[in-house]
Structure formats: C-alpha cells, structure tokens
Amino acid sequence: MSANQTYDVQSIRNEFPILERKVKGKPLVYFDNAATAQKPKQVIDAISHYYSHYNANIHRGLHTLADEATAAFEASRAAVQSFVHAKHHEEIIFTKGTTESINLVANAWGNVFLNAGDEIIISTLEHHANIVPWQMIAEKKGAVIRIIPIDANGKLDIEAFKKMLSNKTKMVAVVHASNALGVINPVEEIIQLAHQHGALSMIDGAQSAVHLDIDVTQLDCDFFVFSGHKIYGPTGVGVLYGKKQLLESMQPYQGGGEMIKEVTFEKTTFNELPFKFEAGTPNIADVIALKPAIDFMNRIGKAFIRQHEAALLSYATEKLKMIEGLHIKGDVAEKVSVASFTIDGIHPQDLAILLDNQGIAVRTGHHCAQPLMSYLGIVGTTRVSFAAYNTKEEIDILVEALNKSIKMLK
Numbered sequence: 001m002s003a004n005q006t007y008d009v010q011s012i013r014n015e016f017p018i019l020e021r022k023v024k025g026k027p028l029v030y031f032d033n034a035a036t037a038q039k040p041k042q043v044i045d046a047i048s049h050y051y052s053h054y055n056a057n058i059h060r061g062l063h064t065l066a067d068e069a070t071a072a073f074e075a076s077r078a079a080v081q082s083f084v085h086a087k088h089h090e091e092i093i094f095t096k097g098t099t100e101s102i103n104l105v106a107n108a109w110g111n112v113f114l115n116a117g118d119e120i121i122i123s124t125l126e127h128h129a130n131i132v133p134w135q136m137i138a139e140k141k142g143a144v145i146r147i148i149p150i151d152a153n154g155k156l157d158i159e160a161f162k163k164m165l166s167n168k169t170k171m172v173a174v175v176h177a178s179n180a181l182g183v184i185n186p187v188e189e190i191i192q193l194a195h196q197h198g199a200l201s202m203i204d205g206a207q208s209a210v211h212l213d214i215d216v217t218q219l220d221c222d223f224f225v226f227s228g229h230k231i232y233g234p235t236g237v238g239v240l241y242g243k244k245q246l247l248e249s250m251q252p253y254q255g256g257g258e259m260i261k262e263v264t265f266e267k268t269t270f271n272e273l274p275f276k277f278e279a280g281t282p283n284i285a286d287v288i289a290l291k292p293a294i295d296f297m298n299r300i301g302k303a304f305i306r307q308h309e310a311a312l313l314s315y316a317t318e319k320l321k322m323i324e325g326l327h328i329k330g331d332v333a334e335k336v337s338v339a340s341f342t343i344d345g346i347h348p349q350d351l352a353i354l355l356d357n358q359g360i361a362v363r364t365g366h367h368c369a370q371p372l373m374s375y376l377g378i379v380g381t382t383r384v385s386f387a388a389y390n391t392k393e394e395i396d397i398l399v400e401a402l403n404k405s406i407k408m409l410k
C-alpha cells in the first residue's frame with residue numbers, strides 16, 4: 001500500500017475467510033487477536049499447497065520435492081531475517097513458538113553461562129512463558145531472579161531497574177509489549193543499560209512483532225523471540241533471533257538428527273547454525289506458511305496497520321471509558337492495540353460468556369500473567385485486542401453488547 005492510498009479495511013477483511021462466519025447466529029466479531037491472529041487465505045493455501053504438491057523432508061533429500069521444500073523453508077527464514085532486520089540468516093532459528101524460544105535460551109545459554117549467585121532480571125509485566133523457564137534454570141544453577149517493579153498503570157520503574165543492575169546481572173529478559181495490558185516497554189534503554197553492566201538482553205516480542213517495526217540490529221538485543229500465530233501465520237512455528245557469536249557459544253538445546261555434523265558412539269560434533277538448534281524434522285508446512293503472513297503485513301504496510309489499530313484503540317478507549325464502573329488497566333500513551341479492563345461488581349468470565357452469545361470473542365482471566373494480576377490486586381481483566389481487519393463498527397457492536405450484558409449481570 002503506498003502512502004497516498006487509504007486503508008481499505010473491507011478488502012483486507014476479504015482475505016480472511018473466517019471473518020465470514022457467524023457465531024451464535026451473529027456475525028463474528030473477533031477481538032482476541034493478542035491470543036492468536038486470524039489467518040489470511042494465502043497462509044491457509046500455502047499449507048495445503050505444500051502438502052498437495054511438494055511434501056518432502058528438507059535439507060538432506062536429493063530429489064525434486066526435497067529441493068522445492070528446502071527452498072521454500074529457507075525462503076521463509078530469509079523473510080524472517082528481513083522482517084526483524086537480522087544481519088545473518090543463520091541467526092534465525094525456527095522453534096514451535098515464543099515459549100519454546102525462551103526455554104531454548106534459558107537452557108542452551110543458561111546451562112553454559114549461569115553460575116550460583118548470578119542474577120536474571122525480568123519485570124512484573126511478564127507472561128508466564130518469560131517467568132517459568134528462568135525460574136527453572138535459576139533453580140538448577142543457584143541463580144537469583146529479580147523483578148523490575150511497575151506503577152499502577154503498568155509503566156516500568158526504570159530508576160528501580162537501574163538500581164538493580166550490578167556485575168551479578170547476567171541476563172535481562174523483558175517483554176516488549178505486555179499481553180495483559182498492551183503497555184510498550186522502553187526496550188532500547190533497557191538493552192543499553194543491561195549492556196553497560198555486561199549483561200545480555202532477551203526481548204519477548206510475542207505481542208510486539210505484529211504491531212511494531214522490529215530491528216534487532218538497531219535494538220542491539222542479544223535475543224528476540226516471537227510466535228508465528230500472532231503475526232497472521234500458523235500455530236506451531238516460532239522464531240528465536242540470537243546474535244551469531246552467542247548462539248555459537250551456546251549448548252545445543254535438543255539432540256538428534258539435523259543438528260549434528262558427525263556422530264560416533266563415543267562422541268558427537270554439532271552442526272553449524274542455524275541447524276545446531278533445529279534438531280529433528282521441523283514443522284515444515286507451518287514454517288513455509290509463515291512467509292505469506294509476513295508478505296501480507298509487508299504488502300499492507302506495518303505502519304498503515306499500526307495507524308489503523310491506533311485509531312481503533314483510541315476510539316474503543318474513549319467509548320469504553322463512558323461505561324459506568326469500567327476501569328481501563330494500563331492506560332498509558334505507549335501501547336499496542338490492547339484494551340484491558342475491569343467492571344465493578346462483574347466477573348470477567350460471566351461477561352465473556354454473554355459477549356460470546358452475541359458473537360463477540362474477547363479474552364478474560366489472568367492472561368498467563370498471574371504475578372501481574374496479583375500486583376494489580378485483581379483476579380483478571382476482560383481484554384479486547386485489535387488487528388488489521390477490525391473495524392469501528394465492530395467496536396460499536398462490542399459497546400452495545402457490553403451495556404446489555406452489564407444490565408443482565410447487575
């Protein structure tokens with residue numbers, strides 16, 4: 001889309017077959033995009049095309065189908081490399097998602113470099129996927145986890161973070177944009193501060209990769225992780241970006257085929273990057289179908305999508321705030337398109353059921369961020385999150401449905 005074109009949301013919607021369906025007799029209003037985005041037809045077709053036309057195992061085959069599958073798989077790696085602006089293609093490791101990418105870093109890096117007394121810093125905003133793997137490796141190695149506090153709006157306390165840093169800090173692993181609140185963290189500053197103290201940085205980009213321009217070279221982060229299914233791609237594929245020298249210095253995460261150079265019963269030598277971290281047959285079809293998802297965002301233009309989503313967020317925030325007893329959590333300026341809220345006297349789960357009856361999909365609960373919820377003193381929130389294909393009309397439907405549901409529940 002060029003700069004003087006308008007954002008044609010209807011033609012974007014036409015690319016997503018699922019948006020034609022009805023739920024409980026009503027047109028689907030899908031506002032659970034932070035959990036997983038819907039898939040454009042090109043992504044769905046790429047999976048079917050692979051299985052119908054060139055299904056083969058990759059990298060080792062010496063036949064036409066294997067060559068075609070390998071070329072498509074590696075084309076996807078190249079697309080991801082340019083999507084995040086990595087210097088080298090071998091810095092892109094395919095995993096099954098953000099969760100696996102973080103577990104890979106925690107283990108493959110932590111097993112080599114963490115020692116008793118070392119410190120890992122995370123934040124109060126983290127998803128469980130960026131808490132539990134660090135707890136597990138910290139317990140194994142005798143390392144200590146420290147938590148950056150936030151204010152009541154979900155903003156990180158950078159001054160407190162600065163005070164936490166010392167020569168004991170070995171890793172700073174923080175979320176780029178909070179899945180529960182939408183708040184964007186100042187990761188550039190966090191990465192720089194970590195480096196000034198000789199620590200590494202890992203950015204959880206599960207929520208940011210779809211909304212923000214990601215330039216790992218400019219950010220200078222050591223690791224960056226995200227999931228395919230949140231960027232309009234398939235489930236079961238994720239990405240770990242890591243600086244080449246670092247990845248080379250780490251242990252393999254899993255052993256098996258593909259990740260070896262030579263195996264004897266006495267000793268194994270490991271393959272070069274990226275294959276050292278891609279043991280076994282990968283999720284070939286879904287990796288291949290990640291490229292059309294990236295192509296979709298590039299064709300529309302991430303900046304255009306961001307503008308559209310920001311307009312939706314500010315419209316929704318304004319309308320939601322007019323509802324009596326509704327409180328937006330994470331009401332800050334720097335946000336991705338997530339509105340998370342509580343309503344006095346109403347349990348989020350009851351609300352979700354009533355909204356579903358009206359064809360509206362939202363997410364409720366702790367959003368895999370229980371420590372954050374307990375810090376905020378709430379059981380959970382109702383979260384609406386917007387994507388490229390959502391519309392203001394859908395927000396009007398939501399607001400009307402909310403008002404109706406509140407009347408029924410009070």
Ligand SMILES: Cc1ncc(COP(=O)(O)O)c(C=O)c1O
Nearest residue numbers: 097098099127129179206207227
């Ligand atoms: C911020 C954040 N980190 C990590 C994850 C885990 O992603 P996945 O379940 O795709 O591995 C999510 C998923 O919601 C998330 O929002």
